[in-house]
Amino acid sequence: MVQNRQGKLADWFEGLKRQVARSRVFLRFGLIAVLAATTLGLVAIRSEAQTPIMVPSTTDHVIWGELFKPDSEPIMRVSSGDVIQMETISHEVILPDQGNTVDFLTKAGIKASDILSDQLAVKARVPKSGPGPHVITGPVYVEGAEPGDVLEVKTLQLDYRVPYGVISNRHGKGSLPNEYPQGDAQIYTKVIPLDTAREVGIFRPENDLPDLEIPLYPFMGIMGVVPADPEETVNSVPPGAYGGNIDIKHLTAGSSLYLPVQVPGALFYSGDPHCAQGNGEVALTAIECSLTPTFELTVHKDMSLNGPVGETPESWLAIGLDEDLDEAMKASVREYLRIVNDQYGLTKPDALLYASAAIDFEVSQVVDIVKGIHGVIPKAAFAPLDK
Template identity: 75%
Template sequence: MRKKQGFRLERPVDQIRSGISLVTETIRGRSRRFRRLRLTAGVTAAIALSLWAIVGGVFPSPATATGQTYEVLSTPENVIWGELFKPDSEPILRVQSGDRLVMQTVSHEGILADQGDTIEFLTGSGIAESDILPDQLQIKAEVEKTGPGPHVITGPIYVEGAEPGDVLEIKTLNIDYRVPYGVISNRHGRGSLPGEYPENGEPIYTKVIPIDRENDIGIFRPANGLPNLNIPLKPFMGLMGVVPADPEDAVNSVPPGLYGGNVDIKLLGVGSSLYLPVQVPGALFYSGDPHCAQGNGEVALTAIECSLTPTFELIVHKGMTLEAPVGETEDAWIAVGLDQDLDEAMKKSVREYLRITNEEYGLTKPDALLFGSAAIDFEVSQVVDIVKGIHGVIPKELFAPLTQGN
């Protein structure tokens, strides 16, 4: 790797920062996950069913109250810029399944070359110099941009016991804002209308968005003097992933894949889980591309890009097989389809929806297809990341009659 070697941060924190919701950890780990386990022996199955009866149908989460919490800083030694980590990347931290990370992340918007001097760019839009994130300035000055992607990525984190064939669950427990601003950008050759916008042949049209944390809004200021518009904030991490097995998949931070990465699904905020097939020993988890708010499609090119500090819990699931990333919220499953062709991404998302409803609820796939045509929304995650995304939102309450008595 071209990043500095040998630095390892392992700083346990006595408790998670105030404001982190712990409700989710008591409602995760339910039997649905264990129904996905492929029990290969009748004795094993009998044991599992006995445990099911003992605990009343609810398995505890693999995480325990004694799991460590670590703070990971976005220092130059802990980030890369423009590419993903590789199978031979040195981890900055080793954790156990069930441990938690309070992980600083840095937005790339504002430090890219086409935005000029970062301080001038931000202060020219009304941001106080004292509010500019020092990490952004330090990374711009000290970190080499080694790939074609724009993203600054924090990691990688080695999860003990994670092996290819396992699944890493990434729970997002909390997200804190680091600065009172974000940035939206449109660039020629990119976005949903490449070559049409920005207007007049300009290479970039970019706007700084002040963040009003008290009212939970981003303030959008029209260029022609119209009244300000408010954008409701819903922060999430656009990029969460494990290291891909093929180093060629890691040369650019932009396209998502089986390994996750830049999936840009706005439902993956606080209280969500993202499940990813482990590709290399230790999984080597990383995150970046923090967003304050995004519309489905992300049509200009970016969301409100803003530096955030998410809190993650990392859980290794043994014997759980996945052929695509899967998302989960308290209320819904998220069936992810990824492909350079949007039609193919749609097909993959529908097939994943059929698999989920069949394996989780027992619905036959022909029935699930008919049911989905009447009741399931398939949404465009983004069309701007080379590999496009469709996600089907599968409300759990619709299938409640199929789980009663289990």
């Protein structure tokens, strides 16, 4: 489980309650509380004490390389407000350019007994039906969700499934596609052992330098609803108004992603689990690792969105997506202006000036065909305007 990174639990909980009190969207939709559950000193964020509905990553519950389509048969139906625990599988270590999965991992020091059997089953029995690399679990039909509604995907908890992850750079991909990997290499890939007790990944340099430690900050790279246009489902890589592969590292435990529902039932899915990612994701991948996220799925009838919006206890995330990074930046700034105007009443001209002095716009990723920018809007900064 994800450890508490915000100091003492009491201080963290009181701060979270203050943030909830300030958040008009939470008040608007009647969210009662966010509870903290502790087990053996580890902290998981839960909004209700209910038993999650299990969604296992069996071969009949996943697809590989594409997104689910509007006519995809749901693997289960849930009600608005239900909590699901959805197993997800990393595509890294099962792609053809990494060779034999067991050999690849054991040569890097991973015990054969620690290799996720679900990964091996997917490699052996699930056809790769699209050009994307991702293995995606779903879809889940949410009762009452209709086009025009908004599905809130609240990440309550993230559990590690295996003690390893992988970072990869491939020829023709990443932020420097014509420069790396070096020489004639088609792939440069590295297994990252995970010390989940200390919440770090071990990065071992190739030239015998001392190991480096990467703090783990797990999140789901792909969370989405099925797009209405089947043409948008053929590749799992590009994100869109439906969410999908948005790769925003802030969307960890305690965060919410709001998605405009495109088809009846929303048909929610998730995949591309990450243990840590730097903004930009410049090599091509984050630390790709298999996770079990716990989600709360809530349908909002009185919200209207044109694209995804993120929220953490501390901030709003104004998401801009476009194949052109400049256009993604414009989209993110426009979304920031909308959020601040809607939530706090600040005029858009004033909000633009304020942003120039006080708002950070971060590059989510530049490697997924459609690039992403997210503006981080601190709620505390606008507290004097919150009604």
